Amino acid sequence: MIDESPLHWTTVDASEMYEVPRWGNGYFSVNSRGNVMVHPDRNTTRGIDLKDLVERLQMRGLDVPVLLRFNGIIRDRLYVLHKAFSDAIREHSYRGKYSCVYPIKVNQ
Incomplete structure (x- = not known):
């Protein structure tokens, strides 16, 4: 069956x-x-x-x-990206300058 x-x-x-x-x-x-x-x-x-x-x-x-649009998602993605670079800068004793730039599509 x-x-x-x-x-x-x-x-x-x-x-x-x-x-x-x-x-x-x-x-x-x-x-x-x-x-x-x-x-x-x-x-x-x-x-x-x-x-x-x-x-x-x-x-x-x-x-x-x-x-x-959920601005919190962009804010959180920027935080994660910035933290990754900050951690890498600290870990490798990088002495240069870093500016976080996050391109977004704005023509909608």
Whole structure:
């Protein structure tokens, strides 16, 4: 006899299938309701449910598509980049000057 009952699909399955932990790098996750969460500083105890955010924007009269920017992600990426260089400078006793420059696309 073949078991034809549907497989139990979980949010963990979805997260793994779409490799959210890999490309999300701590900034994106899938919550228990199956919605995508944004964690601008990679703190998983704080985040924004994208589905809820879009629904709230639509209730205000905005329609999709919308462009959402999360400045905290850029801030955190700059922190990580600056820390990596600072650690390397200290480790190798580098005596030159260093200025962190982080290009971002701004023409959207």
